[in-house]
Amino acid sequence: MNDEKNLVTEEEAAQYRLQYLQKFLGLSEEESRTLVAVLTQSTPKDWIQERPIRGGGTAKYVPGYRFIQKFNDAFGFLWSQEFPELIREGNEVISKGRWSLQVPGRTVTRTHSDGMVETARFDGFSVIKEQYGSAEIKRYAQNIFAKDKKGNTLKDANGKDIIRYKQGDVMDLGNDFKAASTDAMKKCGTELGMFLDVYGTRETAENAGPTDTQLQAFYKRASDISKNEEEANAWAAERLGKPLKEAKQQEVLGLVADLIDIKKEEKK
Known part of the structure; x- marks a missing residue:
C-alpha cells in the first residue's frame, strides 16, 4: 500500500484549518484566511540575515523583533510570553519559553428556519506553545583596561595598568539570557507556522x-x-x-x- 495515497492534499488541509479556526476561535472565513496568511506568508528577503554557526559556515535566520512584529500583526498585542525557567549550565544559558494566547469565551445564537432559536456557549481557552532556547555565554577575548575620559589607561598605586575586565570574564550575562529567551520565543513562533521557509528548509541547531x-x-x-x-x-x-x-x-x-x-x- 502506498502511504502517500492516504495523505490529504494541501488544499484539503488548508480547508480543514480554516474550519477549525472558525469553529474554535469564532472567526469568519475571511478572518481565518487572513490569520493563516499573516502567519505563513513567505518571509521578505530583507528580513533574512545570516550568522556564523559552530563548525564553520553560516545559517540564515530572522531577527527576534520580526517575530514580535508578526505576533502583533496576527494577534493584535493580545499574546503573552513568559520565561519560567532560566538556567546557567557551564558555558551556556538555557531559557524555557512559554508563548500563550487567551481566547475568550463566547455565546453564539442561531435561528433555524422553523423559528427555533439555538444558543451555544463556548468556554474560553488558552493556546500555549513551549520551547527551550539556548545561547553561549559571551566572554572577553582579552584584558580590557580602565580608561579616563580622555582615553588614557588608568594606573594603580604601583604604576600598573588597571584592568577593568579580565580575559575570560563574562561580558553581560543578562544579555546572554535575553538571547536564549529570544531563541525560545522564535521556536514557539515556528510552531505557529512562522518563517518556515527559513527555518524549515535547513538543519537548525535543535535538529543537530x-x-x-x-x-x-x-x-x-x-x-x-x-x-x-x-x-x-x-x-x-x-x-x-x-x-x-x-x-x-x-x-x-x-x-x-x-x-x-x-x-x-x-x-x-
Whole structure:
C-alpha cells in the first residue's frame, strides 16, 4: 500500500484549518484566511540575515523583533510570553519559553428556519506553545583596561595598568539570557507556522546532535541525583524513547531542565 495515497492534499488541509479556526476561535472565513496568511506568508528577503554557526559556515535566520512584529500583526498585542525557567549550565544559558494566547469565551445564537432559536456557549481557552532556547555565554577575548575620559589607561598605586575586565570574564550575562529567551520565543513562533521557509528548509541547531558541553551538563546534573553515566543513559532512553546519542540538542536541554527539577524536589 502506498502511504502517500492516504495523505490529504494541501488544499484539503488548508480547508480543514480554516474550519477549525472558525469553529474554535469564532472567526469568519475571511478572518481565518487572513490569520493563516499573516502567519505563513513567505518571509521578505530583507528580513533574512545570516550568522556564523559552530563548525564553520553560516545559517540564515530572522531577527527576534520580526517575530514580535508578526505576533502583533496576527494577534493584535493580545499574546503573552513568559520565561519560567532560566538556567546557567557551564558555558551556556538555557531559557524555557512559554508563548500563550487567551481566547475568550463566547455565546453564539442561531435561528433555524422553523423559528427555533439555538444558543451555544463556548468556554474560553488558552493556546500555549513551549520551547527551550539556548545561547553561549559571551566572554572577553582579552584584558580590557580602565580608561579616563580622555582615553588614557588608568594606573594603580604601583604604576600598573588597571584592568577593568579580565580575559575570560563574562561580558553581560543578562544579555546572554535575553538571547536564549529570544531563541525560545522564535521556536514557539515556528510552531505557529512562522518563517518556515527559513527555518524549515535547513538543519537548525535543535535538529543537530547535542554538543559536548550539553552532554557534560547532562551527566553532571545526573550525578547530582546519584546517577552514574550508565544509569543516566538508561534514564534518558526511557524518557526519550531512544538512546541519548540519537537525541537532538533541544531534547537534551529538556533533560537537563528535568534533572534540575528533580534535584529541587529532593531538597524539599
